[in-house]
Amino acid sequence: MEVTVEHLGSVQFEIRTRNHRIISDQPVDDGGFDEGMTPPELLLASLGSCAGFYAAQYLRKNKLATEGTRVRVTCEKVKDPVARMTNFVIEVDAPVELSAEQRKGVEEAVEHCLVHNTLLHPPKIELKVVGAIAAKK
Known part of the structure; x- marks a missing residue:
């Protein structure tokens, strides 16, 4: 990617x-x-749209309505030890009433989201500075 x-x-x-x-x-x-959107909002949007994809996939597979499914993602901004986002909350609102079993199914489906899992298991991030700016050093 x-x-x-x-x-x-x-x-x-x-x-x-x-x-x-x-x-x-x-x-x-x-x-x-x-x-x-700001970069932090784009991160929330990425998490929310990924969660929505998996939630809708579960609903569709179980022949439940998907159109109008809403996902709300919130988080807190903190500055200690560094400026970052924490305490993410994903709320999935299906367009139909769900049984406890179906709610658990949606939750399990969302837990397969690539973005969700990436945030739960932080990746290695390598930073490289290249080009004319790097050549001036």
């Missing part, structure tokens, strides 16, 4: 993958134009 992120000016970035693009921006109060 790969995405490319390019600075557009100010605090805006264009994120591209395959034939898709997303604009990332900051709120006006933070010097942006508020024309796109």
Whole structure:
């Protein structure tokens, strides 16, 4: 998997993958134009859309309505020991009443989400600085 992120000016970035693009921006109060989600919001969106995919897949497999399924993802921002996001909560709201067994089924399905599992088991992250900026050092 790969995405490319390019600075557009100010605090805006264009994120591209395959034939898709997303604009990332900051709120006006933070010097942006508020024309796109912030990077932390994009992380929440990624987790929520992944969870929604797996929830809808479970509902569909069990011949339950999927259209209108909503996922709400919240988290807290903390600064200690470093600025980060913590205490994520995923709420799945199905468009139909679910039995306790079906709710457990949705929960188990969502636990297969790639983004969810990546956050639960943090990956190794390697940072490389290349190009003209790196050559000036």
